[in-house]
Amino acid sequence: MTRVLVPLAILEGESVATGLTTLLAPMDVTVLGYHVLPEQTPPDQARLQYEERATDALVDLTAEFETAGGRADHRLVFTHDREQSIDRVAAETGADAYAITGVTGPVDRLLVTLTGDVAVDRLCSFAAELVADRDIGVTLFLATDDEAEGRDVLEAAARTLSERGIDVGIELAGDDPAFESLVEAAVDHDAIVMGEQAPSLRSLVFGEETERVAAESVGPVLVVRRLEEPEDAVERRD
Amino acid sequence: MESGPSAAAGANIEGESPQVEPTVETDDATITDGAELERTLGLTGGLAIGIGTMIGAGIFVFPGLAAGRAGPAAAASFGIGAIVALLVALPTAELATAMPKSGGGYYFISRGLGALAGAVVGLSLWFGLVFATAFYLVGFGYYAVDTLAEVGIAVGNGLVIPLALLFGAGFTVLNATGTENAAKLQNGIVVLLLSILIFFLGYGGLDAVGLIGDPAAPERFAPFGTMPILTTAALVFTSYLGFAQIATVAGEMKDPGRNLPLSIVGSVLIVGVLYVVTIFVATSAFGSDQLAEFGETAMVDVGRHYLGPIGAFAIVFGGLLATMSSANASVLSTSRAIYAVSRDALLPRWASRINLRYGTPHVALGLAGGPILVLVATGRVELLAEVASFLHLIMYGLICVALLALRRDEPEWYEPDFRVPGYPAVPAIGAIASFALIGFMQPVSQLTGIAIMVAAAGWYAYYARDVKLKGAL
Numbered sequence: 001m002t003r004v005l006v007p008l009a010i011l012e013g014e015s016v017a018t019g020l021t022t023l024l025a026p027m028d029v030t031v032l033g034y035h036v037l038p039e040q041t042p043p044d045q046a047r048l049q050y051e052e053r054a055t056d057a058l059v060d061l062t063a064e065f066e067t068a069g070g071r072a073d074h075r076l077v078f079t080h081d082r083e084q085s086i087d088r089v090a091a092e093t094g095a096d097a098y099a100i101t102g103v104t105g106p107v108d109r110l111l112v113t114l115t116g117d118v119a120v121d122r123l124c125s126f127a128a129e130l131v132a133d134r135d136i137g138v139t140l141f142l143a144t145d146d147e148a149e150g151r152d153v154l155e156a157a158a159r160t161l162s163e164r165g166i167d168v169g170i171e172l173a174g175d176d177p178a179f180e181s182l183v184e185a186a187v188d189h190d191a192i193v194m195g196e197q198a199p200s201l202r203s204l205v206f207g208e209e210t211e212r213v214a215a216e217s218v219g220p221v222l223v224v225r226r227l228e229e230p231e232d233a234v235e236r237r238d
Numbered sequence: 239m240e241s242g243p244s245a246a247a248g249a250n251i252e253g254e255s256p257q258v259e260p261t262v263e264t265d266d267a268t269i270t271d272g273a274e275l276e277r278t279l280g281l282t283g284g285l286a287i288g289i290g291t292m293i294g295a296g297i298f299v300f301p302g303l304a305a306g307r308a309g310p311a312a313a314a315s316f317g318i319g320a321i322v323a324l325l326v327a328l329p330t331a332e333l334a335t336a337m338p339k340s341g342g343g344y345y346f347i348s349r350g351l352g353a354l355a356g357a358v359v360g361l362s363l364w365f366g367l368v369f370a371t372a373f374y375l376v377g378f379g380y381y382a383v384d385t386l387a388e389v390g391i392a393v394g395n396g397l398v399i400p401l402a403l404l405f406g407a408g409f410t411v412l413n414a415t416g417t418e419n420a421a422k423l424q425n426g427i428v429v430l431l432l433s434i435l436i437f438f439l440g441y442g443g444l445d446a447v448g449l450i451g452d453p454a455a456p457e458r459f460a461p462f463g464t465m466p467i468l469t470t471a472a473l474v475f476t477s478y479l480g481f482a483q484i485a486t487v488a489g490e491m492k493d494p495g496r497n498l499p500l501s502i503v504g505s506v507l508i509v510g511v512l513y514v515v516t517i518f519v520a521t522s523a524f525g526s527d528q529l530a531e532f533g534e535t536a537m538v539d540v541g542r543h544y545l546g547p548i549g550a551f552a553i554v555f556g557g558l559l560a561t562m563s564s565a566n567a568s569v570l571s572t573s574r575a576i577y578a579v580s581r582d583a584l585l586p587r588w589a590s591r592i593n594l595r596y597g598t599p600h601v602a603l604g605l606a607g608g609p610i611l612v613l614v615a616t617g618r619v620e621l622l623a624e625v626a627s628f629l630h631l632i633m634y635g636l637i638c639v640a641l642l643a644l645r646r647d648e649p650e651w652y653e654p655d656f657r658v659p660g661y662p663a664v665p666a667i668g669a670i671a672s673f674a675l676i677g678f679m680q681p682v683s684q685l686t687g688i689a690i691m692v693a694a695a696g697w698y699a700y701y702a703r704d705v706k707l708k709g710a711l
Contacts, residue, residue: 011594035597036597038596038597038598039570040573040598042487042489043275043490044268044275044339044489044581045581045599046597047273047275051272054273075274076273077267077274078274078276079275080276080490081278084278085276089274
């Protein structure tokens, strides 16, 4: 079964739009309630004071996912470093994707972007599983300067999805500027599925592309995690 | 000895009990019943806390004072301090890997020796850190005045205390409203400081041994005999307060079994070597009489001697950063010390409340900042330093005793990843050396320290007599 991690700043009242709980119904969901503390506060000190409050909120949220027809559990983390907590819990729960919650109503159409160094097969099978038997359309999006090859990739991917009875559309954009054309394409869609990018200089300067897409498009973004990183990449934060 | 979570018992006068919950420690997180605490500090973070806390006082404030007391042998005083610190650092590292949780020395002592010893150490540590911070801030004041003088604004030493007060209040407010990236800034400061010092010491060291520049006038190594070496060691031991602070963030350190011992022992070694070389260079540049005359900012004149105005400026700037980083790190440690004792019901629970808006422990920071400002106002550098050392040395000695007690009949939960080499000699000598160093302090510092300990014991008897902590993990 595919598992999706839904990280939420639980003590800041962050919540999940009904559209997203419904969309995630076919998946196993782990709601990750986190609270980020400044360096001068020991995480345990915050736990002592706020654990109960946070757990109450998490139980309610988990119930919402179950009401929508999915299976959900929850974890609570007090941390100084949000990214590290999400990465660790995602790895521990074996989550295939994590959600950047956004605002959305019922989801009728997904935008799946295949741009960049991502595993096209994983993204497509994740999207297919997400759609399940529901009446949700998918648009496959790719920005590249090699138009001929891009079209091949898109068409091959579209074929595998339509074989599973999904209403698929494709959209090919020039490479320049890929980010803007993705955001533009997102306007007609209710949620975005994208692959986790390798850390790069660009993401260091501008922030994670997934976060930027989520901020620009306002709607939820489902980020399909990269497969097991090599050991040295895990050590890099040290 | 009892072990396991059931050992914490009793309640304080307000009916609050120690908050001890069963936890599972992994390399990446601490997992309690319903929540996880992320471990986010790496080895560099741990080293930065230790070095950042220690480096300010010793190198930048003491050379003049120490040389005045012990002559060139002040380098030996710093060496003795380093050895004592190392003898305590090893047991601290072992205990920290056995109990990788927040609380540090207080935690080990209360679990190893019981609630009374814990209360005395925990509350004294609060004041010990307050005294240390006040000392760093006064040192900062001297450097701030010198900085102004260096850029051509001579204001005189009358502004030392007002400036120290201003910055003390500033740090408290800054920490209460949340400092983004303070740790990264601290890391940057530590790297910058080390670069300044290593360049300076490299050049000064070559000169001091006579390879470049004019040969220095030879001076008798210990013009005042051995006693001043020891009393000076007691005074300058304040320079080594900080390595145990790493243990207070043990709960936040990744892979604690490896990173805790490395950063605790490593920071003592790095800082100890830097101190000894610095004093050697400083006393080679000037005679110790002249160095003593320069007072708290003697290092600036040493910098000028070797590298002209650039050297003076580099040292002034370094001193400013170093005293600032020490003061800031200590304000934070104080609030953590208060949290540790209030979690165990030795202080009211409200003392460790945090506010949701900034996420900071505002009450504890206030309990740190208030007394610090009062002490800064006294401006008594040597007294502040010695009382801080006194209260820390009591804790260090008891850490060694706690290790001996725990090792003698090892409880089931005691599984440190790092074991002290040379047990039981190292912790035993560590304890004796820590307590012995206290004997060489001025009587007024000893009396102040004893008064604080007695008051802490009195508070325990009045407020939390029924609280039991021995063996409560």
